[in-house]
Amino acid sequence: MTNRAGKATYAYGLLFQSEAIKKWHLSAPDSFKQYRSSWYDRVDDCDYGAAPLNANIEVTSRCNMACTFCYNIKMPEDQIGDMDISTYQKFINDGVKEGLVAVNLNGLGEPTLRADLPEMIAYAKEKGVLEVMFHTNGSIMSIELAEKLIKAGLDKIIFSVDSPEKESYEKMRLLKTYDADSKLRIKPMDFDKIRQNVETFFEVRKRAGSVKPFIRTTMVLTDENEKYVPLFIERWKDLADEISVQDMLSESKITEKVSWRNSNKSRVFANKRQLLEQALQKNIKYVCPLLYQSMYFYHNGDVAMCSYPQARDIKIIGNIKSSTVAEIWKSSEIVDLRRLHEEGKWHEVEMCRNCDMPYVEIASNLNMSHTSQFSESNGH
Numbered sequence: 001m002t003n004r005a006g007k008a009t010y011a012y013g014l015l016f017q018s019e020a021i022k023k024w025h026l027s028a029p030d031s032f033k034q035y036r037s038s039w040y041d042r043v044d045d046c047d048y049g050a051a052p053l054n055a056n057i058e059v060t061s062r063c064n065m066a067c068t069f070c071y072n073i074k075m076p077e078d079q080i081g082d083m084d085i086s087t088y089q090k091f092i093n094d095g096v097k098e099g100l101v102a103v104n105l106n107g108l109g110e111p112t113l114r115a116d117l118p119e120m121i122a123y124a125k126e127k128g129v130l131e132v133m134f135h136t137n138g139s140i141m142s143i144e145l146a147e148k149l150i151k152a153g154l155d156k157i158i159f160s161v162d163s164p165e166k167e168s169y170e171k172m173r174l175l176k177t178y179d180a181d182s183k184l185r186i187k188p189m190d191f192d193k194i195r196q197n198v199e200t201f202f203e204v205r206k207r208a209g210s211v212k213p214f215i216r217t218t219m220v221l222t223d224e225n226e227k228y229v230p231l232f233i234e235r236w237k238d239l240a241d242e243i244s245v246q247d248m249l250s251e252s253k254i255t256e257k258v259s260w261r262n263s264n265k266s267r268v269f270a271n272k273r274q275l276l277e278q279a280l281q282k283n284i285k286y287v288c289p290l291l292y293q294s295m296y297f298y299h300n301g302d303v304a305m306c307s308y309p310q311a312r313d314i315k316i317i318g319n320i321k322s323s324t325v326a327e328i329w330k331s332s333e334i335v336d337l338r339r340l341h342e343e344g345k346w347h348e349v350e351m352c353r354n355c356d357m358p359y360v361e362i363a364s365n366l367n368m369s370h371t372s373q374f375s376e377s378n379g380h
Contacts, residue, residue, distance in 0.1 A: 005279070005358070005365040006287040008043040015233055016243035021214050032130050035101045042292040046342050051098035051325050052295040057091065058107025059083050060114050061299050065137050066174045066186050069220060075108065079312065083299040087321060088120060091297070095325045096127050105134040107298060112140040118148035125153035133213075135160055139175065139189060141197035146204035154213040159198050162219045164235035165228050166191040172225070202239045216242040247360045275362045276347060284365055285344040286358045291337065295329060303328050305337065305351060314351050 038053055060082045066073040092103070103124055105111045111134045114120070124132050133156035149157065163169040170188035177185045202215060217236040219225065229245060236243050279286065290296075290306060297303040301320040304311035318328040328334075337349065346352045 008040040018241040021241040054102040054294040056296040060109040102131040118152040121152040164232040214241040
């Protein structure tokens with residue numbers, strides 16, 4: 001008997017939902033309910049449809065932080081930049097026509113560094129995108145920005161906080177600063193400032209009398225901060241509509257240009273070989289959910305073999321400037337990759353074998369991962 005790993009919500013675990021978001025989901029439009037149902041059904045049925053349901057759009061790869069668990073600080077200069085607005089609009093126009101219903105305005109950068117982020121959100125909503133969201137480190141927030149994001153129609157904002165405890169947070173989240181000689185300096189991000197920024201967004205939304213954008217706070221789990229999960233819930237449940245955790249998904253990155261290793265640890269990564277052996281022995285078949293749900297494309301319009309962010313150095317299979325969403329989504333290379341996963345041969349593909357996500361999912365299946373104890377999320 002074959003056992004499947006690779007659940008639709010992959011490395012996320014949902015810890016808390018507010019009554020407001022529960023009530024909204026119950027009364028949500030049928031189109032939204034169908035989209036959320038498809039998020040799960042596609043993975044269960046290995047059905048990739050006519051187009052991705054969701055797109056992760058790297059509106060910028062610039063970031064103002066140098067977090068200890070993130071590869072961004074090591075990204076080569078030729079991978080740093082902003083997406084031009086015409087490329088963004090072309091993708092939205094084409095994607096919605098093909099069936100795209102959700103966008104996450106994220107790559108390995110900080111979206112709020114873009115002054116025109118509210119305009120990008122508004123454009124997607126005007127064209128019919130059902131759910132527009134983005135992750136943020138929360139370092140850039142003001143009353144003015146919050147008002148613009150809410151007015152633009154943002155559906156969800158996800159604050160990556162990582163710890164409810166000041167000392168551990170400030171060890172993980174580091175801010176880039178520059179001295180008088182323009183030399184880069186790294187210092188801890190002020191935990192209290194982040195709390196204040198989330199409160200600012202919450203209060204602006206409250207004054208606007210709006211249930212949206214929903215606020216999620218999330219933490220990347222490591223062997224050091226896992227003990228703070230109960231405190232994390234207590235710290236944020238008065239401000240957040242959702243609270244979630246995510247297993248750390250990036251152990252290392254080695255390319256021709258750069259070598260980077262995560263300074264934080266996850267118990268999953270220490271057991272990759274053993275996890276693969278157990279998966280083969282127990283006939284656990286890993287099928288990557290991203291191959292059926294989501295497309296990831298970079299600030300220059302490139303689309304890689306899969307939507308995992310670190311795939312940019314492996315193989316670019318198209319560019320949104322010269323190809324349609326459907327052409328890329330149904331390309332023979334991606335179709336062949338899906339087939340290998342469905343046949344249980346994911347580990348025969350070097351890109352997938354070196355990816356961290358299969359091992360997190362296998363560990364979850366074996367009740368060994370951080371998130372295996374938590375319920376699946378209603379969002380992504």
